[in-house]
Amino acid sequence: MSEQQRLILAIVLSVAVLFGWNVLFPPPQPTTTPENETPGGAQTEQPAITDSAQPNQPGSAISDYQSGSGSIPVPADTPAAGSANYNTTTISTPLYDAVLSEYQARIDSLTLRQFKESQENGSPLKEVVSQQLSSGLFGISFEGAGLPGLDTAVFKTQETLPSQIDLSGGTRTLDFAWQSPDGIIIRKILTFSADSYLINCEIVVQNGSSRAIKDTLAIGVDEYFDEEIAKQARFAFTGPIAYLNDELKEIKPKDIEDKSTYNGSVAWAGYTDRYFVKMVVPKTPVDGLVKLAYEDNIVTSKLAVPMERIDPGKQAAYSFDLYMGPKSLRVLSEYNQFMTKAVNFGWFTFLAKPLLMLMNYIHGVIPNYGVAIILLTIIIKVLFWPLGTKSYKSMNEMKKVQPLMMEIREKYKDDKQRMNQEMMSLYKTYKVNPAGGCLPMLVQMPIFFALYRMLYSAIELRHAPFIGWITDLSAPDRLFDIALPFINPPGIPVLTLVMGASFFLQQKMTPTAGDPTQARMMMLMPLFMTVLFINFSSGLVLYMFVNNLISMGQQYYTQKKFA
Secondary structure (H helix, E strand, C coil), X not given: CCHHHHHHHHHHHHHHHHHHHHHHCCCCCCCCCCCXXXXXXXXXXXXXXXXXXXXXXXXXXXXXXXXXXXXXXXCXXXXXXXXXXXXXXXXXXXXXXXXXXCECCCEXXXXXXXXXXXXCCCCCEEXXXXXXXXXXXXXXXXXXXXXXXXXXXXXXXXXXXXXXXXXCCCEEEEEEEEECCCCEEEEEEEEEXXXXXXEEEEEEEEECCCCCECCEEEEEEEEECCHHHHHHCXXXXXXXXXXXXXXXXXXXXXXXXXXXXXXXXXXXXXXXXXXXXXXXXXXXXXXXXXXXXXXXXXXXXXXXXXXXXXXXXXXXXXXEEEEEEECCHHHXXXXXXXXXXXXXXXXXXXXXXXXXXXXXXXXXXXXXHHHHHHHHHHHHHHHCHHHHHHXXXXXXXXXXXXXXXXXXXXXXXXXXXXXXXXXXXXXXXXXXXXXXXXXXXXXXXXXXXXXXXXXXXXXXXCCCCCCCCCCCCCXXXXXXXXXXXXXXXXXXXXXXXXXXXXXXXXXXXXXXXXXXXXXXXXXXXXXXXXXXXCCCCHHHHHHHXXXXXXXXXXXXXXXXXXX
């Protein structure tokens, strides 16, 4: 076996073992060292935010209310603390149906109108609030001294809301208010837009009591964590997430017990799964806390911001955007540069995002994501064509000197030092490089891993059809509903088997190894790759199949040209 083939075998086996190991045994998330952690529920002294801050930003002060009586007006029909009577209103836009409750003026349910739960006939629309979740989203709390009654507050509006509001265009603002027993009024002003997933939320704290208010305001999301579903999405994180101190934080629920509070500059905080995300987004990053909790499979993720001192007769406002929708790079980039950080493709995100944009551009011209993947693969192969040609040319040159290499190995099999000297002399005489066929391939590895993560996690491929039996490029390809061992979902993985056959044919075109044992190992690689990919998304399998076909064509052409 040539030195080049040994190197190729070592690289391929190393990558395959590493790849397979990460599939079967995903690495644990690194633990984060606590930095100035604040114990949950403890009163903390937060720095006051000066009046020079921009109006209507988190922590900015609104001008004092002035009236002859010195009192703050209370919206009509504001219920007392502890009231159990509350109604719900459904806000319907072209993008979603949101069920809004007077209880904490929270969102009890939100259904995405452009996404379904599955591809089955009669499948319901995608519900981004789990049915196992009894509490709604985006409730508010005071995390320091607290505000009695706020956790069970029923908010009312000055107008009587109908049970259904259809918003086909423009915006609609709903102004909810609640008054505490000692006269503190909390207003929660929600603005819905017909053409946006963002819901603007302005929280106004009006101090009608006789005491100053100095606390921490928190708003967040709850979600039911299903560990089995999370495991199925091998390379997509499911759990609480935040963009904190210019870094994406993905915290496994099981790690919340060790650390539940993170502080610093918070751009947003929320909860994510493979394709959808819920988040609280301040207008600009704010110095605050991300507070987490995990109990009875319910994950709570809150963004907590310090409130400036609010003296009696004064008020302050805090503005956030609430997002519940797809983890789409295109959608998120329209709202906030920090929100796009929720789309995480791992180490090679900087490569994966341009590839996703290119794939979406192709799809805009040819509206079939399967065709877009094929054309994207061709474009990448064309860009790396010179490197591929160099690799196959080097392999062909090594093939020519292989008989001489075998002679040297046989002649100096008992003298390794002399064997290596003769090999180096042979390489110099025939001007061949044993690593020449591998280095160009290594350069392309980051592109492969970036494409893999992109094709696995891109929401654009969710329920996206290709041809025939491939009706979902984000799911494994299956033909017929036949139960087979180790295959889930059931069925015959036709495209995966064809991909495995292409690996086998490509292996047959590669110069054979001199060592029979190593040759057999190389021939087992197509089987290994087929088993590895058998439950992967059909979009990724399609990429590998097309890539193999083009590689075989280039290898055949190069071998003929430099024979």
